[in-house]
Every structure is written in structure tokens, then in C-alpha cells.
Amino acid sequence: MAYDPTNIFAKILRGEIPCDKVYEDEYALAFHDINPQAPVHTLVIPKGEYVSMADFTADAPAELITGFFRAVGKVAEELGLVEAGYRTLANAGTNAHQEVPHLHIHIFGGKPLGPMLDTQFSS
Numbered sequence: 017m018a019y020d021p022t023n024i025f026a027k028i029l030r031g032e033i034p035c036d037k038v039y040e041d042e043y044a045l046a047f048h049d050i051n052p053q054a055p056v057h058t059l060v061i062p063k064g065e066y067v068s069m070a071d072f073t074a075d076a077p078a079e080l081i082t083g084f085f086r087a088v089g090k091v092a093e094e095l096g097l098v099e100a101g102y103r104t105l106a107n108a109g110t111n112a113h114q115e116v117p118h119l120h121i122h123i124f125g126g127k128p129l130g131p132m133l134d135t136q137f138s139s
Contacts, residue, residue: 017109017117019065025118029063039091043083046091046123055126056095056102060088066119068108088121097125103132 027033035047038058049057062084066072102125107114
């Protein structure tokens with residue numbers, strides 16, 4: 017899938033749309049989700065045109081990949097989630113319900129989160 021530079025996260029990165037910023041460095045931007053699914057629900061996006069983990073890990077420079085994942089860890093720590101625990105999630109594509117075609121990691125925390133997937137599913 018080609019990157020769409022008009023997606024909302026691209027506009028946030030360019031400063032065209034405001035966000036409730038949690039963290040920013042040269043590799044990533046983190047902000048609170050506008051529709052939180054947990055008491056703490058933050059998104060971390062890389063600074064670059066990447067749709068999914070597949071194209072990010074295939075095409076991004078090693079420094080950006082490392083810096084991005086370090087930013088995810090820093091955000092979890094700054095939000096006070098490390099000791100109690102937290103969940104990270106990256107959706108990719110329509111079957112995973114990826115809503116914005118820009119790679120993003122969700123960080124969820126602030127309460128016990130329960131099982132991640134329904135244990136009852138059909139093939």
C-alpha cells in the first residue's frame with residue numbers, strides 16, 4: 017500500500033492538526049489518543065512515511081527503527097506504566113482494523129487490561 021500524505025497522522029507530524037503531545041524527539045511523536053480505550057492510551061508514530069511495521073522494518077534506516085522503539089519505551093516510562101505493566105499494539109491492514117495508514121504503536125495502561133484476544137474464534 018502506498019503512503020497517503022493526507023492521513024491525519026501525517027498532518028499531525030507537519031503541525032497542521034494539533035495533538036495532546038506526550039513526547040517528541042527526532043525519531044517519534046507520542047500523543048494521547050482522542051478516543052481512549054484505557055485510562056492511559058497513547059499513540060507513538062515514527063517520523064517518516066511508513067504505513068505498517070512491514071515497510072518500516074524493511075525500508076527505514078536502522079537509526080530511525082532504533083530511535084522509534086526507544087521512544088516507545090521512554091513514553092511508557094514517562095507515563096508511569098512500567099512497574100504495573102502496559103500493552104503495546106500495532107495494527108496492520110484491514111483485517112487488523114488499522115484506521116490510519118501511518119504506522120503507530122498504541123500504548124495502553126492504567127488498569128488491568130484482561131486478555132488481548134477473544135479465545136473463541138472461528139476459522
